[in-house]
Amino acid sequence: MRSPEPRFAYIASVIAEPSRARMLALLLGGEARSAGELARAVSITPQTASTHLAQLLDAGLVKLRAQGRHRYFTLADADVAHLLEALSLVVERDDVRSRWDTPAYKPLKYARSCYCHLAGELGVRQRDALLAQRVLVHGADGALTLSQDAAKWLRNARFGDDAIASLQRDATKKRFVYSCMDWSERREHLAGVFATRLLTHFVEMGWLRKDKTGRALATTPPGVRALSMLFG
Amino acid sequence: MRSPEPRFAYIASVIAEPSRARMLALLLGGEARSAGELARAVSITPQTASTHLAQLLDAGLVKLRAQGRHRYFTLADADVAHLLEALSLVVERDDVRSRWDTPAYKPLKYARSCYCHLAGELGVRQRDALLAQRVLVHGADGALTLSQDAAKWLRNARFGDDAIASLQRDATKKRFVYSCMDWSERREHLAGVFATRLLTHFVEMGWLRKDKTGRALATTPPGVRALSMLFG
DNA sequence: CATTCGCTTCGATCCCGCCCGAAGCATTTA
DNA sequence: TAAATGCTTCGGGCGGGATCGAAGCGAATG
Known part of the structure; x- marks a missing residue:
């Protein structure tokens, strides 16, 4: 009973950051988006977006498909x-x-x-x-x-x-x-x-x-x- | 498309705080719990618990039933x-x-x-x-x-x-x-x-x-x- | 090979919010 | 009324994390 809750709060905290929340809302449409595309969409610099996307990956909320010098993100699965x-x-x-x-x-x-x-x-x-x-x-x-x-x-x-x-x-x-x-x-x-x-x-x-x-x-x-x- | 997301992130941030998350997990059992009871359960002082519970109320995640000098909390509804x-x-x-x-x-x-x-x-x-x-x-x-x-x-x-x-x-x-x-x-x-x-x-x-x-x-x-x- | 482009890592700054001690308020009990 | 209990509000200290500039890295382009 003790072990799930920290992760419980952790996942919520990943969603809680406004820029990340807006990225997730965009990805809810279902289509893959590149890192730069997401950065522009939520009006932050690419380097800030990069750290956010790394956290979304860590948390398992999004999936990554690298293609050339682009990196395309989608929601991880239907559960998310x-x-x-x-x-x-x-x-x-x-x-x-x-x-x-x-x-x-x-x-x-x-x-x-x-x-x-x-x-x-x-x-x-x-x-x-x-x-x-x-x-x-x-x-x-x-x-x-x-x-x-x-x-x-x-x-x-x-x-x-x-x-x-x-x-x-x-x-x-x-x-x-x-x-x-x-x-x-x-x-x-x-x-x-x-x-x-x-x-x-x-x-x-x-x-x-x-x-x-x-x-x-x-x-x-x-x-x-x-x-x-x-x-x- | 612009207006829901701040609130989207806000609700997540309310859940994201570890002590609040643990309180919510406890309330998921369905039974009403008093403020002090919740404070003890998550090992924080009553005054800290009080501010957390106020935030849970603000966010509409819990409901309050005051009874004498006790305040009993439950999850707000089935959606939560x-x-x-x-x-x-x-x-x-x-x-x-x-x-x-x-x-x-x-x-x-x-x-x-x-x-x-x-x-x-x-x-x-x-x-x-x-x-x-x-x-x-x-x-x-x-x-x-x-x-x-x-x-x-x-x-x-x-x-x-x-x-x-x-x-x-x-x-x-x-x-x-x-x-x-x-x-x-x-x-x-x-x-x-x-x-x-x-x-x-x-x-x-x-x-x-x-x-x-x-x-x-x-x-x-x-x-x-x-x-x-x-x-x- | 040199340049551009997309993205990441590092470093420094800054702000938000969690926390508890102390004090205050309301309700119940003596 | 006085004391105890449950809870809230105020104030100040403190840590975590979001942000952006600068620099670095790898892939495409010429």
Whole structure:
């Protein structure tokens, strides 16, 4: 009982520094960012950013992919993303309505990428639709799985045959798809590998587009048609 | 996009202070603790504890119930508990196996109270059993609800008729019962009002007993019989 | 090989916040 | 009323860590 708490406080302290917090918030969009990019985004010098990023690495909150003379950072895994979303839930708890109804927050409330999957109103709608249409079903143990006739829906969503086969192969893996709480909607939305592939696909098809922050998602005109068909 | 992050970092910084972190970990057990009790538990003077508790209140992480010359603190709500559990998940992520397999962690891994509901192996088992026995079912929207014939199971669990009626009345409310991730088991367990009442009942019946930390739960001999019947 | 670019390490400064002693306030008990 | 208990506020000392300038290192570019 004594040993976990120091580390408990330690992880929190790493998140607690304002510049690091802003970096993590940026990375919550799901895309990799270089060290310099992050430094500029939070208005600090590269050398300061460097020490911060070293600490984020030490704490295991971010992962590093070195490429030439660039160093690209992403969140370490879904658990970290989950923590940051849970923190957001508490941060915004006091006045969810008033804050989310300001014009600046509209896009973020409508749709955003959370780590790598779809969240916000559209994320909740996606989960409801896939359950209602029996693309996803609850197994005996209560876990969510891909149904027998999910292939039809996936074809409608313009997935290729090979992509569908690949998804069905992965469907048995742990954490392929599961529900998790949405902090703005206070309803559940979809996460996991499956949800990630869906979002990637929607962006590739040009149905959703990420804004400059990499967090908010806008529906394009063809996206409106495609998604209203898919989500009923 | 600019305004939430300062508060984001602020909340993290409140958790980041070691003494406050330990207080929060204690309160995660679900029971109310007085200011002095918390001060002694984390080995600091009352005046230092006082300033820490004031900050926890400011941040909205704890709630206060004044009673005579005592001041009792609890976690503010389930969102805060959820945040702390998500933080634990990241904290323990690196070496889940090695850490949880040490003797000191055995009881905590087996069963513990998380805010006010049952977590750990027993918590996961509880969820599996209630779903398998159709005490809880997934509704059309995928949300968890009390089934028609849950009453039979509740009677077996020695709930009184009035308690059962009260539960069924509350079953329509938001957040009555829902699944959430367990950090030690990496499986889902039950949370919400329903889960809280179950745990309270099990403790009242003498089937489970809280240890001095208020976190770990031990099964008593009659509890072994009762729970193995209820959970199959 | 020399230069530029991205990033890191070192060193010095400075500020924020944790801490406890002392004093003060409110409630309960004698 | 007086004394004890639980808790808070004030003041000053102190340490940890955030910051940036300067210098160093490795990779790409010419």
